[in-house]
Amino acid sequence: xxxxxxxxxxxxxxxxxxxxxxxxxxxxxxxxxxxxxxxxxxxxxxxxxxxxxxxxxxxxxxxxxxxxxxxxxxxxxxxxxxxxxxxxxxxxxxxxxxxxxxxxxxxxxxxxxxxxxxxxxxxxxxxxxxxxxxxxxxxxxxxxxxxxxxxxxxxxxxxxxxxxxxxxxxxxxxxxxxxxxxxxxxxxxxxxxxxxxxxxxxxxxxxxxxxxxxxxxxxxxxxxxxxxxxxxxxxxxxxxxxxxxxxxxxxxxxxxxxxxxxxxxxxxxxxxxxxxxxxxxxxxxxxxxxxxxxxxxxxxxxxxxxxxxxxxxxxxxxxxxxxxxxxxxxxxxxxxxxxxxxxxxxxxxxxxxxxxxxxxxxxxxxxxxxxxxxx
Amino acid sequence: xxxxxxxxxxxxxxxxxxxxxxxxxxxxxxxxxxxxxxxxxxxxxxxxxxxxxxxxxxxxxxxxxxxxxxxxxxxxxxxxxxxxxxxxxxxxxxxxxxxxxxxxxxxxxxxxxxxxxxxxxxxxxxxxxxxxxxxxxxxxxxxxxxxxxxxxxxxxxxxxxxxxxxxxxxxxxxxxxxxxxxxxxxxxxxxxxxxxxxxxxxxxxxxxxxxxxxxxxxxxxxxxxxxxxxxxxxxxxxxxxxxxxxxxxxxxxxxxxxxxxxxxxxxxxxxxxxxxxxxxxxxxxxxxxxxxxxxxxxxxxxxxxxxxxxxxxxxxxxxxxxxxxxxxxxxxxxxxxxxxxxxxxxxxxxxxxxxxx
Numbered sequence: 001x002x003x004x005x006x007x008x009x010x011x012x013x014x015x016x017x018x019x020x021x022x023x024x025x026x027x028x029x030x031x032x033x034x035x036x037x038x039x040x041x042x043x044x045x046x047x048x049x050x051x052x053x054x055x056x057x058x059x060x061x062x063x064x065x066x067x068x069x070x071x072x073x074x075x076x077x078x079x080x081x082x083x084x085x086x087x088x089x090x091x092x093x094x095x096x097x098x099x100x101x102x103x104x105x106x107x108x109x110x111x112x113x114x115x116x117x118x119x120x121x122x123x124x125x126x127x128x129x130x131x132x133x134x135x136x137x138x139x140x141x142x143x144x145x146x147x148x149x150x151x152x153x154x155x156x157x158x159x160x161x162x163x164x165x166x167x168x169x170x171x172x173x174x175x176x177x178x179x180x181x182x183x184x185x186x187x188x189x190x191x192x193x194x195x196x197x198x199x200x201x202x203x204x205x206x207x208x209x210x211x212x213x214x215x216x217x218x219x220x221x222x223x224x225x226x227x228x229x230x231x232x233x234x235x236x237x238x239x240x241x242x243x244x245x246x247x248x249x250x251x252x253x254x255x256x257x258x259x260x261x262x263x264x265x266x267x268x269x270x271x272x273x274x275x276x277x278x279x280x281x282x283x284x285x286x287x288x289x290x291x292x293x294x295x296x297x298x299x300x301x302x303x304x305x306x307x308x309x310x311x312x313x314x315x316x317x318x319x320x321x322x323x324x325x326x327x328x329x330x331x332x333x334x335x336x337x338x339x340x341x342x343x344x345x346x347x348x349x350x351x352x353x354x355x356x357x358x359x360x361x362x363x364x365x366x367x368x369x370x371x372x373x374x375x
Numbered sequence: 376x377x378x379x380x381x382x383x384x385x386x387x388x389x390x391x392x393x394x395x396x397x398x399x400x401x402x403x404x405x406x407x408x409x410x411x412x413x414x415x416x417x418x419x420x421x422x423x424x425x426x427x428x429x430x431x432x433x434x435x436x437x438x439x440x441x442x443x444x445x446x447x448x449x450x451x452x453x454x455x456x457x458x459x460x461x462x463x464x465x466x467x468x469x470x471x472x473x474x475x476x477x478x479x480x481x482x483x484x485x486x487x488x489x490x491x492x493x494x495x496x497x498x499x500x501x502x503x504x505x506x507x508x509x510x511x512x513x514x515x516x517x518x519x520x521x522x523x524x525x526x527x528x529x530x531x532x533x534x535x536x537x538x539x540x541x542x543x544x545x546x547x548x549x550x551x552x553x554x555x556x557x558x559x560x561x562x563x564x565x566x567x568x569x570x571x572x573x574x575x576x577x578x579x580x581x582x583x584x585x586x587x588x589x590x591x592x593x594x595x596x597x598x599x600x601x602x603x604x605x606x607x608x609x610x611x612x613x614x615x616x617x618x619x620x621x622x623x624x625x626x627x628x629x630x631x632x633x634x635x636x637x638x639x640x641x642x643x644x645x646x647x648x649x650x651x652x653x654x655x656x657x658x659x660x661x662x663x664x665x666x667x668x669x670x671x672x673x674x675x676x677x678x679x680x681x682x683x684x685x686x687x688x689x690x691x692x693x694x695x696x697x698x699x700x701x702x703x704x705x706x707x708x709x710x711x712x713x714x715x716x717x718x719x720x721x722x723x724x725x726x727x728x729x730x731x732x
Contacts, residue, residue, distance in 0.1 A: 077516075129698070129701075129702065129705075133702060134705055134707050135702065136655045136656075138456070138516075138645065139646065139655070139697070139701055140698075140701070142642055142697075143697045143701070145694075146690040146691065146693055146697070147695065149690050150688055150689065150692065150693070153685075153688050153690075153691075154688050154691055157687060269687070277520060280517075280520060281524070284517055289514075290514040290516060290517050291514060322528075323532060326524055326525045326528040327525045327528050329525060330524050330526075330528075331525075333521045337513055338507075338511065341512065345512070
């Protein structure tokens with residue numbers, strides 16, 4: 001009896017171990033891929049600037065992937081993130097060009113607040129519809145995506161270039177680290193450049209990691225995603241937890257829009273088109289399961305970096321064509337999905353032998369109920 | 376949730392979509408009664424065809440309605456959606472055109488052969504999805520994300536960069552109208568697919584099997600069903616639906632463009648399933664609801680066009696209407712409304728309904 005209890009105590013940490021294991025797999029594959037690229041392609045991959053370039057180019061994607069991860073851990077989904085980026089970029093670009101405020105600082109601050117406000121609005125609306133009216137998250141956020149894309153084209157069908165000088169100065173501001181730089185052919189030292197957006201993205205990953213790990217809300221999100229009924233019986237306010245996860249997700253998408261504008265200062269109706277699917281792919285590669293309860297933003301960060309590295313490798317290799325890139329993405333995705341599925345299946349099989357039978361069975365019978373909430 | 380399932384009768388599920396359709400019709404009557412006028416005209420080929428907004432709604436919703444039917448089955452059995460239908464449709468179109476071009480002349484026989492081959496190709500890709508979902512137990516949305524992201528590239532790879540044209544009276548009679556029959560052919564395709572599924576459900580127990588696998592897979596397995604087989608059958612049926620829709624899509628334009636063929640139709644199809652009152656979490660389903668949902672979406676789009684909304688802006692208005700429909704159909708709002716209705720009109724209610732409130 002006592003031994004059984006010990007086994008159970010070990011098993012109690014299982015969700016966390018799943019998260020960590022899937023995270024380590026993705027970190028390992030990222031490292032292997034990067035080292036492989038260093039050895040075979042050399043060139044740019046040997047310079048530290050390459051890592052910073054990956055961060056600079058994908059800052060917005062990293063942020064929305066975090067936004068998606070949080071919702072996915074709670075057992076939901078949010079496919080409006082790309083649309084919200086598009087809307088934020090467009091409205092911020094229009095606001096910067098037309099506000100007529102003298103002070104550059106004030107104008108940028110107001111733009112930043114506008115971006116967060118748009119994201120917050122979408123987050124509040126979607127969170128309310130999903131948590132309190134119990135509408136399927138997929139449909140709610142699909143409608144959110146349509147709304148955001150439609151509003152973007154209502155604002156302007158033509159591309160809008162930011163002409164606000166204060167903001168353009170902010171765009172060209174870069175952190176320069178000379179000791180990570182390299183010496184160019186003409187003998188000049190070119191320092192490593194990091195954009196503000198990349199710093200923001202890394203900060204967001206860190207903050208969300210802390211939020212999920214150490215706050216009541218974060219732990220509640222894991223509990224609700226793992227099993228709604230048990231969470232309810234543990235006294236967690238399920239509706240509020242889900243609501244706030246969508247609000248955070250919306251806020252982060254607004255922030256991602258601002259970061260996107262700092263990387264490419266122009267609004268366009270097709271900005272971040274289909275980026276929600278990239279974000280979902282990053283989360284999955286990072287080890288977050290769509291069923292909820294498992295995953296983490298650190299894994300998601302590496303998931304995004306894996307996708308970005310694939311893109312860079314294909315761009316530098318002789319197969320440089322958009323369709324090769326998509327096929328490589330698809331192959332990579334299927335590899336990860338199959339790997340995760342096999343790992344989890346093996347683990348569950350060995351786990352159910354150690355744990356008691358009824359536990360495993362109970363999980364199965366509750367599956368449809370949990371899924372009806374999730375997708 | 377489960378009590379809801381038990382007590383909701385067949386009509387109850389269709390109530391919201393029917394009301395939505397009714398409101399759209401009434402709105403159009405008050406806006407402009409000529410919206411409903413149906414006329415006859417002679418088209419370029421010299422055939423007499425029916426024209427009018429209603430005909431164009433029913434005609435252009437055909438692809439959506441067909442795919443929505445297949446999507447309903449997959450949703451019911453797997454508790455998740457296939458988001459790769461549009462992209463796999465592009466592959467189907469590419470195979471169809473490639474075979475037709477390889478055979479040279481376009482005859483009825485070559486079209487049928489090309490269609491059969493494109494059906495087989497689609498089924499192979501759908502079985503790939505189905506295996507991931509049924510055997511490896513991966514969430515459908517994630518499993519189909521793979522083909523969603525790369526199937527259009529495969530279509531490109533099959534057919535090269537060009538947008539091949541198909542010029543033949545057979546192609547136009549599949550995509551538009553058959554000479555002598557004024558009704559557009561795609562409408563018959565919807566009826567045909569619907570009839571096929573109806574007959575399958577009438578003469579086999581597939582419907583019951585799909586529902587039981589969707590509601591409780593473990594229980595279904597213990598009762599002697601093979602959930603993996605049932606799920607694979609659903610994906611095969613979806614594959615057939617996708618290839619029919621893709622055939623219509625290619626023939627309607629008379630050309631193949633792998634980037635725009637059936638683009639974004641997966642989202643509309645999932646919407647149609649949800650508007651039709653089907654649970655996206657699997658279990659009980661009604662095909663008629665999904666078909667109704669498809670026509671509602673198309674009617675909404677056509678109404679917005681008729682109100683001079685620019686095509687690129689339609690999405691925003693569509694989103695608002697969709698939100699209204701799903702809010703009206705949400706269990707919380709439904710329960711509150713039923714409670715309110717009961718308080719206003721105290722009538723004897725059966726036991727089951729009382730629990731629900």
